[in-house]
Amino acid sequence: MDFLSALERPPLVLGVDPRPELHGPKPLVHLRRYALELFEALAESLAAVKFQLAFFEALGPEGMALLFELASAARVMGLPVLFDGKRGDIGSTAEAYAEAYLDRFPGSALTVNPYLGLDALAPFFRAAMRSGGAVFVLVKTSNPGSGFLQDLAVEGRPLYLHLAEALAREGEALREGPWSRVGMVVGATYPEAVRAVRDVAPHAPLLLPGVGAQGGSPLKGKGLLLAASRALFYPGGRPDLEGAQEAAKGLLSALVE
Numbered sequence: 001m002d003f004l005s006a007l008e009r010p011p012l013v014l015g016v017d018p019r020p021e022l023h024g025p026k027p028l029v030h031l032r033r034y035a036l037e038l039f040e041a042l043a044e045s046l047a048a049v050k051f052q053l054a055f056f057e058a059l060g061p062e063g064m065a066l067l068f069e070l071a072s073a074a075r076v077m078g079l080p081v082l083f084d085g086k087r088g089d090i091g092s093t094a095e096a097y098a099e100a101y102l103d104r105f106p107g108s109a110l111t112v113n114p115y116l117g118l119d120a121l122a123p124f125f126r127a128a129m130r131s132g133g134a135v136f137v138l139v140k141t142s143n144p145g146s147g148f149l150q151d152l153a154v155e156g157r158p159l160y161l162h163l164a165e166a167l168a169r170e171g172e173a174l175r176e177g178p179w180s181r182v183g184m185v186v187g188a189t190y191p192e193a194v195r196a197v198r199d200v201a202p203h204a205p206l207l208l209p210g211v212g213a214q215g216g217s218p219l220k221g222k223g224l225l226l227a228a229s230r231a232l233f234y235p236g237g238r239p240d241l242e243g244a245q246e247a248a249k250g251l252l253s254a255l256v257e
């Protein structure tokens with residue numbers, strides 16, 4: 001599987017941010033079964049499944065085992081996998097992060113943090129190239145305080161746009177047809193930022209978290225991947241297979257230009 005195949009599927013990304021307290025007396029057993037059933041039920045409506053590493057790490061070794069089992073199962077069902085870990089470190093450590101998620105799961109994607117600069121992102125880009133994967137770099141995040149650094153005016157334009165331009169340049173070398181393996185994260189809560197980034201980075205897949213629980217708009221456009229975690233995995237605040245199918249249908253039919 002090549003992660004870029006996600007861009008030929010419906011644009012919805014199922015976020016998996018597990019909350020064990022919602023899964024009864026044997027939480028991991030129930031969570032495992034629920035997640036597998038949900039992947040199967042939603043498979044035709046999804047571009048990819050996004051696993052939030054923090055929630056699995058919080059569950060300890062059993063959580064990590066469950067993460068790798070669920071990621072493997074999603075791939076067997078033909079669903080591209082995205083690991084949301086927001087990794088980033090000096091080059092030699094970045095190599096290890098890239099090996100852990102991109103090489104061990106060929107054809108997968110990983111979110112990364114650009115704060116250390118382009119040299120620190122290079123190992124992720126190389127791993128995405130050799131494994132048929134993708135890297136999604138945080139550009140303009142969905143949270144209310146993201147503007148504190150990301151919107152700082154530099155030469156009259158927000159910092160995040162300078163970053164998007166630099167990444168678009170880097171991404172040219174990783175382009176396969178219309179899409180680059182260098183993607184960007186832009187919160188669905190900032191539709192104007194999505195448009196501004198798309199203008200400077202026409203070949204970057206854009207991952208748009210914040211749909212649903214954070215109030216982000218379900219934007220329509222080529223190369224946009226709309227991510228919803230709570231709204232899809234726990235519609236109505238709890239595990240609910242039928243509710244999740246309804247929610248997916250609702251989000252897909254509400255897509256706006």
Ligand SMILES: O=c1ccn([C@@H]2O[C@H](COP(=O)(O)O)[C@@H](O)[C@H]2O)c(=O)[nH]1
Pocket residue numbers: 015017052084140141142143185186187209210211212213214227228229230231
């Ligand atoms: O800018 C960002 C980057 C990542 N996220 C992650 O996406 C999900 C959002 O969960 P919801 O329940 O759909 O709000 C979560 O894993 C975040 O860590 C983000 O929200 N914003």
